[in-house]
Amino acid sequence: MEKKFDSIVVGGSISGLLCAREISKFGLSVAVLEEDYEVGTPEHCGGLVSLEGLKQLGIIPSSKAILTEVNKAKIVSSNQGFEVCTNREKIIVLDRRELDKQVAFQAQKLGSEIRTRSLVMSVNYDSSKKEFKIKTKDNIYYSQFFIDARGITSLINNHTRDGVLQSAQYEIYADWIRPNEILVKFDKEKYPDFFAWIIPSGNGKGKFGVAGRKINPLQTVESFIESFGSKYSIIRKIYAPVWIGGPLKKFVFDNTVIVGDAAGQTKPTTAGGIFSCGMGGILGGNHIALNKKSMIKSLGIDYEKEWFSIFGKEFQRMLFFRKIMERLDNKSIDAIFSIISDSDILEISRSANFDFHSFALSKILGSKKAIKLISTLLGNEFRHLLN
Numbered sequence: 001m002e003k004k005f006d007s008i009v010v011g012g013s014i015s016g017l018l019c020a021r022e023i024s025k026f027g028l029s030v031a032v033l034e035e036d037y038e039v040g041t042p043e044h045c046g047g048l049v050s051l052e053g054l055k056q057l058g059i060i061p062s063s064k065a066i067l068t069e070v071n072k073a074k075i076v077s078s079n080q081g082f083e084v085c086t087n088r089e090k091i092i093v094l095d096r097r098e099l100d101k102q103v104a105f106q107a108q109k110l111g112s113e114i115r116t117r118s119l120v121m122s123v124n125y126d127s128s129k130k131e132f133k134i135k136t137k138d139n140i141y142y143s144q145f146f147i148d149a150r151g152i153t154s155l156i157n158n159h160t161r162d163g164v165l166q167s168a169q170y171e172i173y174a175d176w177i178r179p180n181e182i183l184v185k186f187d188k189e190k191y192p193d194f195f196a197w198i199i200p201s202g203n204g205k206g207k208f209g210v211a212g213r214k215i216n217p218l219q220t221v222e223s224f225i226e227s228f229g230s231k232y233s234i235i236r237k238i239y240a241p242v243w244i245g246g247p248l249k250k251f252v253f254d255n256t257v258i259v260g261d262a263a264g265q266t267k268p269t270t271a272g273g274i275f276s277c278g279m280g281g282i283l284g285g286n287h288i289a290l291n292k293k294s295m296i297k298s299l300g301i302d303y304e305k306e307w308f309s310i311f312g313k314e315f316q317r318m319l320f321f322r323k324i325m326e327r328l329d330n331k332s333i334d335a336i337f338s339i340i341s342d343s344d345i346l347e348i349s350r351s352a353n354f355d356f357h358s359f360a361l362s363k364i365l366g367s368k369k370a371i372k373l374i375s376t377l378l379g380n381e382f383r384h385l386l387n
């Protein structure tokens with residue numbers, strides 16, 4: 001079967017669905033092609049997000065989509081640790097299977113066509129007709145715009161592997177899981193260049209995850225879980241890479257618009273992307289629609305400029321903090337955690353912003369004492385990084 005649309009979005013997750021929703025708002029035709037059988041499934045996400053961030057994405061999550069709330073974050077290294085209270089903002093844990101379906105419904109109500117079980121096998125551009133030809137096993141689609149929302153697969157296939165870390169997350173049931181409390185555990189030897197985490201998911205459940213460079217994610221996540229207790233039941237296992245390499249320099253190539261994970265729009269510190277990737281989808285979609293309606297001339301410059309004006313500096317700071325953390329060993333991280341003052345912790349609890357957390361990082365790594373320690377530990381390398 002052959003079909004024509006103004007735009008085709010490949011990838012029916014948060015960024016692709018929000019992009020389609022925005023395009024549909026302007027009355028343009030758009031189809032979302034998703035390879036999986038069901039939107040939101042399998043769930044490759046911890047689901048940790050701020051309610052404010054979701055609001056900015058135009059989403060009020062249904063009660064079914066909210067698994068639980070979080071009010072405390074415990075950050076630990078091998079021998080030190082501190083706790084931050086997150087009550088200033090409402091941080092929730094989402095069921096991404098439910099949330100993505102909710103966004104799919106928003107998009108579909110506005111006119112988007114969502115097609116699951118539609119693995120896109122090829123995308124070709126005919127410059128004489130100014131048209132994309134997009135093939136799935138059963139259909140051929142034609143469109144003026146192609147939106148690449150294929151997630152990290154797209155980055156791995158088309159760009160670079162440097163920013164990719166292996167990761168695994170098990171959702172388990174155990175009576176020893178602390179409700180409403182996130183745990184972030186740094187250990188350079190076990191989780192090189194990243195960390196392990198626990199995100200509570202309500203009713204005695206929790207998502208236990210690890211990511212790191214050159215790790216065996218399965219073995220690493222299982223020994224992380226077992227370090228807490230041997231009595232637990234595994235409900236769900238996922239293995240998925242995460243991207244920590246920062247955004248691509250360009251998100252638009254002629255009429256190809258890249259959004260979300262595919263554009264590297266995940267936070268380089270935590271690989272969290274619901275908010276920043278979702279914003280990529282919204283801004284990309286808006287600009288496609290405005291460009292089609294001849295209300296803006298430059299699709300690329302406008303979308304890129306807007307996304308970078310919101311996230312550019314923040315992501316640069318995160319990349320800087322990441323570079324420092326990558327160079328510190330367990331002893332040095334212990335030393336930095338040991339000098340964090342109670343007043344810094346209080347200020348982080350009072351003022352930190354979940355979606356723009358470089359402020360919190362600057363409190364931890366940017367205090368006079370910490371800078372002195374880091375420059376002693378890293379010497380010339382630190383001056384190099386600062387430059």
Ligand SMILES: Cc1cc2nc3c(=O)[nH]c(=O)nc-3n(C[C@H](O)[C@H](O)[C@H](O)COP(=O)(O)OP(=O)(O)OC[C@H]3O[C@@H](n4cnc5c(N)ncnc54)[C@H](O)[C@@H]3O)c2cc1C
Nearest residue numbers: 011013014015035045046047048120151260261272273274
């Ligand atoms: C283990 C883990 C935990 C995470 N935890 C959090 C968290 O707690 N908070 C947070 O904010 N972020 C988290 N993230 C990141 C977040 O999940 C992503 O940033 C976000 O889902 C990116 O959305 P996206 O739409 O850009 O891409 P994706 O969600 O990756 O979606 C890409 C979609 O494209 C489809 N697709 C790919 N290729 C094709 C093709 N050829 N044809 C058709 N369809 C195709 C895929 O099936 C998929 O549905 C986590 C990620 C991982 C891996």
